Structure formats: C-alpha cells, structure tokens
Amino acid sequence: MKKKIILLSGLATSLLLSGCWDVTEPQRMYYVDGLGIDYKEGQYEIYLQLINFTNVATSESSNPNPHPQAAQAEVGQSKGKTLEEALFKLFRSIDQKVFWGHLTYIIFSKEAMQDKNALSILDSVLRYRETRYQIWTYCTEDPIKDILLIMPILNKSLTSSKLGNPLNTADQETFIEPVNFRNLVIGLNEPNHEIGIPYVTINKNWEMAKQQGQDTAFMGVGVLSKDGFKGFLKNDTARGMQWMHNRTHRGEVTFKLDDNETDYLTTTLEKIKVAIKPVVKNNQVTFEVDVKLNATVNGFKRNVSEKEIRKKIIKEVKKEIITTYEEALAQDIDIYRLSEQLYRKNVKVWKKLEKDGKIPLTSSSISKLKIDVNQVNSGRKIFTGTINE
Template structure:
C-alpha cells in the first residue's frame, strides 16, 4: 500500500512540475548581432546581420567551412514592415537578445527618421538599452560583411565590442541607446555618434584585407542629422570627456627642425566651469593628464615635453570646438554644464535647449601634466650613437 501511495505522489509531482516544452532549442534559432538602417525614396531599408555562433566558442580555431554571418535585406514604408518582409525568407525563429549594435546611414538619421527606429527597438522585449549605435558614410552591406582580423568571431568585431581597443586608445567613446536617449533629452539635445569607415591598411598572404575603424563622430539632434566631425576635427573631444580617457599627441621638440616625439596621454580628469557676468557666459576647462614617453632621440627635458603636450592638446580642443561651431553643434555640451550649475542663467539665454556659442565662449583652457613617465628610470637614450 505504501509503495502505491509513493508511486501516486511521484506521478502527481511529475505532472505538476513546470516543463520547458514550449522553449525553442538554441540550435534551432537565428541570432541577430547587428542591424543596419538606411532611408531612400520614402522607404526604410534594413540589413539584418545573423551571426554564426559555431565560431564563438572556437575563437582560436574557427570552423573554416562555416560562414561567419549572413546579411538579409528588405525595405518597407516602416521599419516593422521591412522586418516582416524579411521574416518570410527565414526558416527558423529569430532571437534578438544578443543584438549588439545599430548602424545608421546619414539619410536614416535625417529629418527625425531615426526616432521611430530607436523607439521600436526600445519597446521590443528582447532588446536592451546597451545596444551600441554607429553611423557611416559607407554602404551598410560592405560594413556588415567585414570580418575581424585573423578570422576571429564577429562577437569580437569593432562594432560588436569596441571596448576591446579602449585600453589602446579612447579616441571615440562608444554610445549605447541609453546614453543616446539621455543626451537627446538633456541640453543641448545633441549626441555624438561614432562614425565607422572601412580601413584598408591590412594584408594577408592571400592579398589585401579590410577592417572597420572608428574615424570620428556624426552629430545628431532631435531634428535630425547635423554633420560629421572626422579624425583631426574630432580629436579634441576625447580631452573634454568627464571620465578617464587615453590618447596620444605628437609634439615637435624645441630647436629641432625635424625631430618629433609621440607621447601617450592618460586624461585623469576634466572640469568645465561656467563663468557668468552680466548674463554673458564663458567657460573655463581644467584638464589633468599623465604622460608616458615611449622613445626619443637625443636629450629632452620634462619641461620641454610638458610644454609640447599642453600646446598640442589645446590645439586639438580648439580645432574640435571650431569644427562644431561651423555646423552649429555644441560638441563639448557646454549648454548642459551651465544647465547643471546655473539653471536660472541657462533659462534666460537658452533657445531650444542650447545657449549661444561664439569663438570666445570657451575662454580658457588650463592643462596640467602631473607626471611625465619615461618608461625607465632615466631620460637617457637606450642606444647611444
């Protein structure tokens, strides 16, 4: 009798246990890694990059016969219509939980075209606020078909994980959907989105190859796309971030016509202070840096290096600020700094969330180089002539 009761209880327990009968097996799903968005002739053009996870766990020895990804294409009057057209040619369930980036063309960012796209991804229950955003002048399909160096998995690509190179250089800071929304909702209602280009500096034994590179910023406001700041015009922005960054400058040595020195810089802090006088606002920036010297020729002093660093960093900042003024962009978000520290003055002079900026608004740039590390205990040359 006791055995019968035990059997009945066991059967009831099995029946009452919640099962996973309605869960799709991982190998029976397609995983979206990134989405490209273009806008032409009144229609959204979408590119869906489906990643092959066969190479993810085997990054040291990828499966040669497995394609790293496939790109699907469709277009429609709305983004959702384009996706449903693409679904007709997909033979497995699509999982969006591993999506890592959105890539926009300039046309997709113009005239508020990007706003409904961003809103749609935020409303989808499988996507996250950590999705990274990029823009490009290149054809989206060409960008998405680029594979990482040495045929690594696409999860290690520049678009999927730009933080891999952050320890080398923080020239362009990644922007996810969370930061994009915050910056668009706060003064000056503009955001610097990293711009991506195809780099052709690499080769293999089979011939030239390509890689993606972050080359600057595309600036977007609530009203649409405002323009690009590329390479040289964008370099000063890294020194004006609130958080730590790492970069480099090349300085010309005193009294030496052709001698230059490249210095690694770690930005420790940046403080931007608004100065209000008679409802006129100017700003002072205080920047603290550490420097590391990789190699040099001849005799060089720390004072000479400090002087060169200060000159070049100031030049970078002024060039980025001037580039922003040309396209009516507050690249250093000075409007937000005033809003945070003196909202009464900000309300008096702001227009559509921005304060008027001139060449003299950024009135003073103070740069302090705390340490100059020669990499060794002395500034003497390692190899003497």
C-alpha cells in the same frame, strides 16, 4: 483502494503541468548580432546580421582555420516604408525563429539619421521586449552591408569584434568614446539634446597571405540631435573630444621638437581630469576649462628636456580642443555639452538663456583653457637618447 485514488489523482495533476513544451530549442533559432539601417527614396533599407554560434568556439580556439562552410555570419537585406515592414518582408525568407536578445550593435547611415528618422528607429527598437539598452550605436557613410560582412583580425569571433565590444581596446586608445542606447537616450533627452555617435569606416591596414584584409575603425563622430542629423566631425577635427571628459583612458599627441627640424615626438597621455566652470556676468556666460593629465614619453632621436616636452604637450592639446570646438560651432553643434554644464550648475541662468535646450555659443565662449601636465614620465630611461650619436 485509497492508494489507487492517490495514484490516479497524481497522474491527472501531472497532465495539467505545462513543463517546457512551448519553449523553442536554442539550435532552432537564429541570433541577431548586428543591425544596419539605411534610408533611400522614402524607404527604410535594413541589413540583418545573423551570427553562427556553432563557429564561435572554433574561431576563439587555437585553430586559425575554421571549417570554410561554417560562416560566422550572414547578412539579409530588405526594404519597407517602415522599419517593421522591412523586417517582416525579411522574415518571409528566414526558416527559423529570430532571437533579438543578443543584438549587440546598430549602424545608421547618414540618411537614416536625417529628418528624425533615427528617433523613430530608436523608439521601434526599444519598444520590442527582447532588446536592451546596452546596444552599441554607430554611424557610417560606407556601404553598411560591407561593414557587417567584415570578419575580425585573425578570424576571431564576431562576438569580440570592435563593433561588438568597443571597450576591448579602450585601454590602448580612447580616441572616440563608445555610445550605447542608454547614453543615446540620455543625451537626446537632456540639454543640449545632442549626442556624438562613433563614426565607422572600413579600414584596409591589415593584410593576409593571399588577400588584403579589412577591419573597422573609429574615425570621428556623427552628431545626432532631437531634430535630426547635425553633421560629422572626422579625423583630426574630432581629436579634441578625447581631452574634454574624464572617461578617456589613453591617447596620444605628436608634435615637432623644434619648428626648424623634422624630428617628431609622440607622447602618451593618461589620467585625464577635466573641470568646466560656467562664469556668469551681466546675463552672459563663458566657460573656464581646466584639464589635468599625465604624459609618458615614447622614443625620440635626440636629448630633450622635460620642460620642453611639457610646453609642447600643452600647446598641442590646446590646439586640438579649440580646433574641434570651432569645427563643431560652424555646424551649430555644442560638442563639449557646455549647455549641460550650465544647466547642472546654474539652472536659473540656463532658463534665461536657453533656446530649445541650448544656450548661444561663440568662438569666445571658452574664455579660459588651462592645461596642466602633472607628470612627464620618461619610461625606463631618462630624457636622453638610448644610442649616443
């Protein structure tokens, strides 16, 4: 009798256990990888990229031709007066639960960053419990849907695309520093309350056997402030940014060996170390900038001295830093975050000079710009051509 009582109590207890009966099976969910946001005629226009994980293993294996019916991703589109309304309208046409925990990146159009629209979007995304602070952030002027539909080179997995993981190629070149939600929130909350978001374009440099291929490329930054969008710095006007922080792994400069010739030389620059010192005199502040780097010489056509190469590198890096600074200044952008440098190192003076978190800057605010080339490496050869003419 006692054994029966124990058995019945055990069965009753097991019925009270919840187990995993309320958990959605992974194969019965859609996974968001990318989100594009535009703003037109008073409405938010969203593009939701759903990634197909059943094709991820195929596209990462040695098989270059995954099943044509197994699309890596599909993009849905919807509009609404708010971001949430647009999403709910899109949910009406989705036949599975949507999981946001794998959201990897967000692309803003220029219009979506204006008039504080981006700040509202950031707040909405970060309030949702499934999203994270490691979401990469981009901006563009190209059609967002076209960008989201681009497949990586050689049909690699979308999870390893340039937008999905911009750090993949950081060791090759760090032209534009990637920015995630954490960087974005810090940059907008602290002086100078501005942040440069990587500017993405559609690149057509690659070709396949039957058609022209496309991929994405970082071509500059779009600067966002707590008051809205400030402007773009693209192509050559953005080049100076890579020499003004310590997070650049690798970059290049190209210059003429002689002003009277057409011979050009490209050098690889690495191990960039930057020191910015605020100098205060009579309630006026200027900044002394010291940039140290190493250089490696790539192929060239004639014999050249280390002294000549060093001189050319210093001249070119200075020019790029000043060009970017002046282009940004014309749009009232503190591109090198000089206001933050003063805030960190002399907050009393910063409080006297700041207005809305920024200090007044002019073309002469950088009073000293010193470039030191610590080493000029010749690679496997000395500073002479490989083939004698």
